[in-house]
Amino acid sequence: MHTFRLTAFGTAALLVPALLSLAEDKSESGLPRPACEERAHSESGAYELVLNTCETPDLTDWAHQQLLPMAREWYPKLIQLLPSAGFEPPNTVTISFSKDMRGVAGTSGANIRCGAAWFRENLKGEAVGAVFHELVHVVQHYGHSGHERPDAVRPPGWLVEGMADYLRWFKFEPESHGADLIWMRARRNLSLRYDASYRISANFLNWVSEKYDPQLATHLNAAIREGKYGDNTWKTSTGHTAQELGEEWKKNLEGMLAIPPEAAH
16 A cells, blocks of 8 residues: 655665664653664664554564564665666655554555554564565655656556565565466456556566566656656557557466466476
């Protein structure tokens, strides 16, 4: 889930992943911060990650041991994967857990809010990956520079969410095969629309990346940040429109789905 509006950004300074260390910090009152708020700083001081489990102390150990290491490693990696001219990533990212929030998680700017109830049920499953998806939205950062262009093109929601799931399922945890639709055939109402969003659009983006442009996500991201996204973005990278690519992907996938899983493995 993602809250966004479009704006133009400039080129990302590529950050070299740095080893992160935990550091003591103080609140604005000058008092030591509670143990439920953990802060991780890069060696260069370029950014920090704030993890807040004050409302959900039962999730503190898990979040410190599983979630924070992922965010430390992947935040700079995502910045490198999604650069564009003049873009500066948020210096501080906050991940907080809400005891009352319904649903999974949502992102606004550089703030990720997670629904504790869902996470408690998925700690050994999709919990870390769900936060990774939201971390992609932080790096996408569409609509938060404060320099909106009146002629900027608003990015389609299916692409924003599909790109986040593409990076999750095919870069972060490809071994889980979470967006391999050939293994999802048993699901009811499995839509083979390239713009169906999330896992399905992630599968489409991976297929296009493998067949036409390995840097597709980078090119799409830059066009969106610059407010210039459109059919020409796809044609420049692949020679085809998104609609044409979607039809080719669907035809290819339908052929794959006709193969028994054991034979396709």
